Amino acid sequence: MLFYVIRRLLYMIIILFLLSVVAFIIIQLPPGDYVSAYVAEMQSMRGERLAEEEIIALRKVYGVDRPMYVQYSKWLWKLSHGNFGMSLQLQRPVIDLIAERLPLTVLICILATIFTYAVGMPIGIYSAIRQYSIGDYFSTVFGFIGLAVPNFLLALILMFLFYKYFGFSIGGLFSLQYMDASWSAGKFIDMFKHLPIPVIVIGTPGAAALIRTMRGCLLDELRKQYVITARAKGLEERTLLFKYPVRVAINPIISTIGWTLPWLISGGTITSIVLGLPTTGPLLFEALLKQDMELAGSILMILSFLTVIGTFISDILLVLLDPRIRYEKSAV
Amino acid sequence: MDFENKTILNNKNITLLQVKNLKVYFYLEEGILKAVDDVSFDIGRKKVLGIVGESGCGKSVTAQSILRIVPHPGRTVEGEILLHQNGNLVDLARLNPSGREIRAIRGKEIAMIFQEPMTSLSPIHTIGNQIMEAVLLHRDISQSEARELTLEMLYKVGISNPHQRIDEYSYQLSGGLRQRAMIAMALSCNPSLLIADEPTTALDVTVQAQILELMKELQREFGMSIIYITHNLGVIAEISDEVLVMYLGKAIEHANIDEIFHNPLHPYTIGLLKSIPKVGKKARTRLEAIKGIVPPPLDLPRGCRFYQRCREAKEGICNVDNPSLIEVTKGHRVSCFLYK
Ligand SMILES: Nc1ncnc2c1ncn2[C@@H]1O[C@H](COP(=O)(O)OP(=O)(O)OP(=O)(O)O)[C@@H](O)[C@H]1O
Ligand SMILES: [Mg+2]
Numbered sequence: 065m066l067f068y069v070i071r072r073l074l075y076m077i078i079i080l081f082l083l084s085v086v087a088f089i090i091i092q093l094p095p096g097d098y099v100s101a102y103v104a105e106m107q108s109m110r111g112e113r114l115a116e117e118e119i120i121a122l123r124k125v126y127g128v129d130r131p132m133y134v135q136y137s138k139w140l141w142k143l144s145h146g147n148f149g150m151s152l153q154l155q156r157p158v159i160d161l162i163a164e165r166l167p168l169t170v171l172i173c174i175l176a177t178i179f180t181y182a183v184g185m186p187i188g189i190y191s192a193i194r195q196y197s198i199g200d201y202f203s204t205v206f207g208f209i210g211l212a213v214p215n216f217l218l219a220l221i222l223m224f225l226f227y228k229y230f231g232f233s234i235g236g237l238f239s240l241q242y243m244d245a246s247w248s249a250g251k252f253i254d255m256f257k258h259l260p261i262p263v264i265v266i267g268t269p270g271a272a273a274l275i276r277t278m279r280g281c282l283l284d285e286l287r288k289q290y291v292i293t294a295r296a297k298g299l300e301e302r303t304l305l306f307k308y309p310v311r312v313a314i315n316p317i318i319s320t321i322g323w324t325l326p327w328l329i330s331g332g333t334i335t336s337i338v339l340g341l342p343t344t345g346p347l348l349f350e351a352l353l354k355q356d357m358e359l360a361g362s363i364l365m366i367l368s369f370l371t372v373i374g375t376f377i378s379d380i381l382l383v384l385l386d387p388r389i390r391y392e393k394s395a396v
Numbered sequence: 397m398d399f400e401n402k403t404i405l406n407n408k409n410i411t412l413l414q415v416k417n418l419k420v421y422f423y424l425e426e427g428i429l430k431a432v433d434d435v436s437f438d439i440g441r442k443k444v445l446g447i448v449g450e451s452g453c454g455k456s457v458t459a460q461s462i463l464r465i466v467p468h469p470g471r472t473v474e475g476e477i478l479l480h481q482n483g484n485l486v487d488l489a490r491l492n493p494s495g496r497e498i499r500a501i502r503g504k505e506i507a508m509i510f511q512e513p514m515t516s517l518s519p520i521h522t523i524g525n526q527i528m529e530a531v532l533l534h535r536d537i538s539q540s541e542a543r544e545l546t547l548e549m550l551y552k553v554g555i556s557n558p559h560q561r562i563d564e565y566s567y568q569l570s571g572g573l574r575q576r577a578m579i580a581m582a583l584s585c586n587p588s589l590l591i592a593d594e595p596t597t598a599l600d601v602t603v604q605a606q607i608l609e610l611m612k613e614l615q616r617e618f619g620m621s622i623i624y625i626t627h628n629l630g631v632i633a634e635i636s637d638e639v640l641v642m643y644l645g646k647a648i649e650h651a652n653i654d655e656i657f658h659n660p661l662h663p664y665t666i667g668l669l670k671s672i673p674k675v676g677k678k679a680r681t682r683l684e685a686i687k688g689i690v691p692p693p694l695d696l697p698r699g700c701r702f703y704q705r706c707r708e709a710k711e712g713i714c715n716v717d718n719p720s721l722i723e724v725t726k727g728h729r730v731s732c733f734l735y736k
Contacts, residue, residue, distance in 0.1 A: 289515040295465050297530045297581070298503035301494050308518050315520075387520055387565045 065383070065390070072379060076372050080365075083372075084143070087364040088136050091357055097128040098152050098355045105354075126152055128357075139361060149358030153351070158362045161347060166366070168237060169343040172262055172332065177324060179267035180274055185317075187271075188278025189310060192286060203275055210272025216338045219265045223339070226261060236340040237262070265335045270324055277317060285309035319382035322374030411480055412441045412588055412621050413462070418475035418489070420454075420461045427694045431457040431470065433645035436721065439638075441588070444615065444622040446636030446653075448629060448668065450690055453642040455625045459591045462623075463502055464493040481505060481588075504534040507582035511594040513574035517566035523550075523574075524562035527581045534585045549580040552617075554610055572603035579610065583618055590615075591623045596631065608634055629668060633657060641665050644693050644701040647721055651728040661730040663708045700733070708734060 096104075099122045106112045114122075123129040127138070142149055148158035191200045236243075237258045242251040285291065286309050294304045333345030344363055351360035383390050420432040432454045439445045447455050460466045462477055477488040479501065491498040510516045518526060524546055531542040543562070550558035553576040566574055575595060582590055592611065596604035612635055615622055624635055632639055632653070639656040641649040641664065649662040660666045688705040699715035700706070706714065713733050721731040 289510055289512050290518045292465060293510065293516045293526075293578075293581075294518070296463055296502055296508045298499045298501070298533055299529070300499060308521075312518070312520055385520075387522075388567055391565070391567065 068383065069380065072376055076376060079372055080368060083368040084140055084361075084365060085136070087361055087368065088139065091352065091355065091360050091364070092132065094355065096355065097123075098126055098357060099123045099128055101353075101355045102152075135357075139358065143362070143365065148362040151351070151356055151359040153354045153356040153359070158359050161359065162344065162362065162366065165342055165344045165347055168341075169332070169345070172259070172266065172341070172343060173325065175259060175263045176267035176270070176332075177321070179263050180270035180324065181321075183267070183271040184274025185278055185314070188275045189282060189305075191275060191279040192282035193305065195283065200279075203279075207272045207275045210268045210275075213268075215265055215269065215335045218268060219261065219335050219338045222261045222265060237342060262332075262335060262339055262341055265339070266332045274317065278313065281313035281316060282309055285313045315382060315386050318385060319378045321381070322371070322376065322378035325370050325374035410441050411438050412443075413439045413480070414476070414478040415458075415462070416476040416478070418458070418461060418477065419473045420457050420466055420470055421473050422470045424469065424694075429694050430645050430696070431693065432461065433693075434475075435642070435645070435647045436475075437640050437647060437650055439589070439621050439623065441621055442615075442619050443637045444624055444635050446632035446639045447623060447625045447642060448627065448632055448639060449642035450627065452644075452690055452693070454645045454693075455642055456593050458642070459508065459593050459623065459625060462488060462591065463506055463508055464488060464491060464498050465502075466493075479505065500534075503530050503582075503587070504585045505587055506589045506591065507585065507587040508591040508593065509575070509578045509582050509595050511597050513571045513578060513598060514566075516578055517574060519566060522563050522565055523569070523577045523581075527562075527577070527584055530581055531584050545584065546580070549584050550577070552614070553577070553580040553583075554606075555580070570603075571599050572607065575599065575603075575607055576610065579607075579614065583614060583620070586618060587620055589621045589623065591625070593625045594627070595624075597626065597628075604631075611635065629671075641668065644690060644696070646701055646731065647729075648702070648732070649730045650721070651730075655725075655728050659728075661724060661728070661735060662702075662732050663706050663734075664702050667707075700731075 099119060102122070103114050103119060106114060120129075127135065130138075139149070148162070150156070151158050151161055154161065187203045187206075191203045194200050237255055238251065239254050239258075242248075242254045245251055288309070291304070291309050294308050295301075299307075332341075332343060333349055335341070336343045336345040337349065344367075348360060348363040348367075350356075351363065414436075415438070416436050418432055418435045419430070422429040422431055435454070435458060437445070447458065449455055457466060457470065460470075461472050464472070466472065472489050475489055479486045479488055481501075486497070486501070488498065488501070517523060524543065527546045527549065528539075528542045531537070531545055532539070535542070535545075537545070547558045547562055550561055555561050555573060555576055561569070561573070561577075566577070569577065578595075595611070596607050599607060608631060611622070611624075615635075622635070624632070626632060636653050638650070638652050640647055641656070641662065643664050649656070649660070649665045651659075651661075656665065657669065660669055691701075691704065697703075697715070699717060700709070700719055703709050703714045709715070710733065717733075719731045719733050721729045722735070723729050724735045
């Protein structure tokens, strides 16, 4: 087991390294660099035209005139020492920008995950044990709608409904008067009023998918012989259900909890833009548009890191939950 | 058990379970599938009843209906299943399939083991956990006593190092060991009836013989009745006192073991006996001696269900009416127009 954990940690480092290469390439992929994006913007927005020398000077300042591999190794070197660099566009340290937004992003993600599981699991279980009942059809329809409706549309619909029936406008995470205020009880309460919509919007597709998965997995398990063995023993139906088939069916689901993390964050980007949420999604979006290398790269790396950690936690959970896998792993 | 008690029980051949006119139907989209159609039989205390018949004839469904675990969309539509329980008579067919009464009988009075030892134990619980669960459910004893009893049961079913095995998972055990663990679980509450639904079919031939031997031994030791379901008449000959032959949801012949083997009456039983493989050949058989295939039990034509495949079939009689099960000689029942 310890050996397994150590090996997994080593893999994680390798994967993070590879991801940094991929992140770097993706950011560099569009033609041009930060300076050319900046120049183009100056030109189109303000009609200013920069002189050739100026542009060369700028390229030197920002270091984009160096060869790719030099840029990459400098970036990686800084990153590995905990230095995330500067945002070219906003002229602020990346670490500050992220520190402002990451906690809220993580909070929304965690709440959305809880929402996903709190809704998806019970409905999925119900659907399976009452297969072909009205409730099952209902949840199937809900599942398909939840999957098919794009996040931003759901966000708009919910915003409208909340505004219409609860009477408060829900964009962003804070009301105007708290926007720039420091933390207080009032701001806290205000935030919690704003949280349901993003949490529901971001959590719904996951919940819909989970209903389908849970239903499918549990239906498979319910047919298995060991369920009948348990019933023939004289166990009560509900005890039996939760001790045996549900326990077996949730293993693969728990093992994918970690994978939902990046999905929630990327799914959250559009929602966040629509809802005007101060999360990392819109920041990343903006940074990618402007080819703000160090900012975009840092956010991508942090997201990758969370993903890898999430997967790691899932794998460990699965090993703890499923003796078959524990056995396999310890045998290797 | 002291000597006196034993003789009393032996002398008094009391009935343990009576199945009367049992009908179990599956309500499918394609129609009503009569998996068990008017089957009656008795089983005495400490007796072993073998049930034989080709695949699909309703052996398993009969067993399931005794425990009231027939899967959806199956339903027990008619009949009585009378369990004689220390002086009382309980009609299992009347009980609510998920109610308290039947649950108190399952695993306690009537236990069951299944064909697939690979899948009949939970993959994520230790075998000790699963056996102790049954014990704790039906007996008023402590956790540690239950564990002791489980160890003892594992030892009795011939598992060599119970102290290690009790905390192992089913995938760590071979098929034979799993089936032994299943038997330990089934017998842990000392049931008066054990239903074994093809317990050796999925095992290697040598392991089959060992398990069969074990069951005979345990039957002697625990004194329970057994309903032993199989395709294999060789196995039936080894273990049974009486035999019930089923065909397409019907009981077609019921007699003691000697009668069945030396004086079979029904043409189907006679065909079955001809299909027994010779010593040394593979014990599982497809019953090639009887020509034709079993028709699906949906929309069955009038008349005897064996009509199409029967050598002795008489037009105008056998395809018009359904023969009922009649007692030809004492204890030997057959349902065929040849014996009227
Ligand atoms: N869950 C079910 N749904 C629909 N039909 C079923 C179900 N279980 C059994 N049947 C039908 O009931 C009939 C009897 O099946 P049963 O399982 O009792 O046969 P069997 O004699 O045990 O056969 P085998 O030797 O293959 O185990 C078959 O025609 C089968 O198709
Ligand atoms: Mg069967």
